[in-house]
Amino acid sequence: MERELGKDLEQGKKRVAFLMDNCDAVEEKGYMKPFTPEELARMKESLSETDIEINDIEEEKTAAMKDFKARLEPLTTERKKTLDGLKKKAEFVTERCFKFIDQEAREVGYYNENGDLIESRPAYSEELQTTLFQIGRKTGTNN
Structure with missing residues (x-):
């Protein structure tokens, strides 16, 4: 089998007509179609833009997580103290006795x-x- 058929014809309807006229059957088939150098360059550019956007979002997420942690910490401490009091049904105090x-x-x-x-x-x-x-x-x- 030859690696290429009809490459001497211009790309488009003429090449498709040549291939259809000379084939034994036409079937839908999946395969890995290589990208052109231009498509690869566009994909790399898109990937770098996506990476930059992801990095920006992750930085925002880190800042938001620090904010949430700072807001949650006193509430978590209060909850732990309250749960401990409920569990023991008493609290430890230092008073004049x-x-x-x-x-x-x-x-x-x-x-x-x-x-x-x-x-x-x-x-x-x-x-x-x-x-x-x-x-x-x-x-x-x-x-």
Whole structure:
């Protein structure tokens, strides 16, 4: 088989008529048609323009993501704090607490400003040494 047929005829209707008159059958068939050098140059130009546009959009995306991250961060922190509080049904606070030593029970209790016992533990030996201030103290229980 020859690599080319009808190339001596001008491109267009005459060449198509020659090929149709001399072929055995006409079929639709897919194949890889090479691009012309002009088409390749146009495609390369189009690719570079597309690359530049993609780069610009990615830079905008990066800037927008930084903005979204900055806006989301405090909300995420607040959500985590709220979820933690809901999970534990309490929050950790640092407040002024009042320490009471029960000499008879040998215990120490800490009360918040509302008068709620927030912690109790066994008293240390140095805490059990009575001072003048502790002798006549009213505890609000039996006096």
